[in-house]
Amino acid sequence: MATAKGDLDMEAMETEFLGLQVNPKDCQSQDICISPSQVKNKAGGYVYKTDPETQLIRLIEEGSGEKVVQIIKEFSEKGRAYRQDTVLFALAVCCKSNDSETKCAGDFMKSERKKPNxxxxxxxxxxxxxxxxxxxxxxxxxxxxxxxxxxxxxxxxxxxxxxxxxxxxxxxxxxxMPMTAMMRNLGKMSSLNLFRTKAEALNEISFEEQIVTNKLKNRELIHKAKIHPYSYLVALSKYRQGMAKNVNLSWPVCPHIADALEEGFYLSFLNITPTKKHFLLALDVTCDTHLPENVCEVDAHHLSALDAAIFMMVQNARTEPFCETILFSNDENISISVNPSESFHDLKRKVREKISNPRSPKSDVSLPFKYALERRKIVDVFVIFTNVDKSLGNVHPTQAMKFYKESSGKKDTRLIVCEMASSIHSVGDIEDHFTLTVSGFDSHVPKLINDFALKII
Structure with missing residues (x-):
């Protein structure tokens, strides 16, 4: 059969191009993930997820730009966005668009200025x-x-x-100045001598110091600003340090400001809604749990793992009607009473006295479950503060938890493990929906704990 020259050339090109196999053996099916950036689509194939800006640009390119701007305005005006930063970013993308209708709609301020009224x-x-x-x-x-x-x-x-x-x-x-901004900038204002130092305590109080102290302990302002007690604790601990290493700043500490922060700290517990669940808080007191270098939060280098655990003890004592606290190590549980009116510093002193004796470098995380079983305690939520890399008990914690559920009949009992030192391991079963593992500690953790206890998450 005759073959045209053009067909021969095309055939040669295809032969050259297909020199590599069409389906090389080292290629994977699309139902196999080949990159951490991939996600599953509705058909079960792995594809790459686009970022929000790319998704927004695609909507504009599809002709939905004006509708996008309208939604942005609605979210902003009705306060539906958690923060305005993201709303403004989305609006800025629209204003920079090459689509003239989207750009015009985005710059609605310019058109509004031209209106008679x-x-x-x-x-x-x-x-x-x-x-x-x-x-x-x-x-x-x-x-x-x-x-x-x-x-x-x-x-x-x-x-x-x-x-x-x-x-x-x-x-x-x-x-x-808003409350949270004021708390963040107390050190800066003290460095500029806006407040009296301890040596100047007999001097007349400044107008600025009066404003700050009144605000920090104003029950109504604290409630309105929804300031969490942990934020107050961070601010108080940071201010009393008299320095911030991360910004190379130091300041003289004003006693009245520190006292107002402490008063505001206890008032802010009124912002927490009790879950009314039965809690058992268990603090691991093996030899390294309370070391200052076990830092819990990147923005609070002056707070230790022990500080975070003590804070949760104070919070639950002041807000929860059903809460018990114990200390545990490798071979014993130690019950500790926490009075609702007890101060953070008094409780910290009491805990330190309990753990002053040298203890084993290893801990048994199953002991809190054993404590609850032996005393026939009804527990809705176990909260354990520990260092996972020091855990080596006679019973696996997950098995102890399972045994407690079966013995007590509390099938929906939940476990929250606060791992106070960074680790790639977890004593909690990460596949168990009734177990939550938290690594580190910041102002979001207390709410996370309460939400998990209430089955919101």
Whole structure:
């Protein structure tokens, strides 16, 4: 059969191109994951997950840009977004779009300005505020910066860095400073001598010190700002240190500020809603549990693993009607009473007295379950604070938990293991839906524990 020259050339090209096998043996089927970045699609095949910005751009390219802007406005106006940062980022992507309709819809402020009734609309105040924020960023004049702060209630993030060492700027900021921002910046304000030191205690109290101390222990403001007690504890411990190594800053400690932080700490427990579950808190007191270097949170280097555990003891004693606390090691359980009115420092002192004697370098994490069984305790939630790499007991903790459930009839008892030292291991069964393993500790952990106890997660 005759063959055209063009067909021969194409055949030669295909032969050359197909020099490699069409289905090489080292290729995997799409139902096998070949990258950590892959996820399963609805058909069961592994594909790559796109980031939110790419997904947003795709919606715009598909012609849904104006609808996206409308949704962004709705989320912002109705307060449906947890933080406004993500809303503003999404809006910025729309404003930078090459699609003219999306770009026009995104820059709705420009179109609103042209409307006859704009000056009397609610948007006018917003636009004026945004304009003043921009003026502050560009300003080189201290007097103008202070005036803008006082008139438009600007916050620290609006102020150019070159003015953040000016005492007058902080005096202006402090008047309308949000609670959490104020707690974060106590060290900075003390470094600028806005508050009295211990040696100056007999001097007249400053206006700024009066504002801060009143706010820190104001029950209504604490409730409104929804400040968690652990945030207060971090702020108090950090402030009393008189220094922050991560930003190379030191300050003189004002006793009245420290006292106000401590008072606010105990008032903030009113922000916690009790679960009304039966808790058993168990603290591992083997030889290295309470070492200061066992840090729990990257932003709280001054707090130890013991501090975090003591905090949970105080929180549950003050908020939960049914809670018991024990200490355990390799061979014994030690019951410890925690009074609801007991202070953090008094309880810490009491625990230290209990663990002052040298103990085994290994711990038996099954002991809390044994304690509950021997005393026929009804426990909804076990919370164990331990160092997983020191766990070596006679009974595996997961088996002890299973035995407790079977013996007590409490099939839905939950276990929360707070691993206070970084590790790649876990004493809790990661496949068990009734077990939660937490590595480290921060202000989100107490709520996580309560949510897990309530079966919200």
């Amino acid at each position: 704009f000056c009397t609309s609610s948007l006018a105040d917003i636009v004026e505020y945004l304009d003043k924020v921009e003026d502050a960023k560009k300003s080189k004049n201290l007097k103008i910066i202070v005036e803008l702060i006082l008139k438009y209630k600007l916050v620290r993030e609006h102020i150019p860095t070159c003015f953040l060492n000016e005492k007058d700027v902080w005096k202006a900021l402090i008047k309308h």
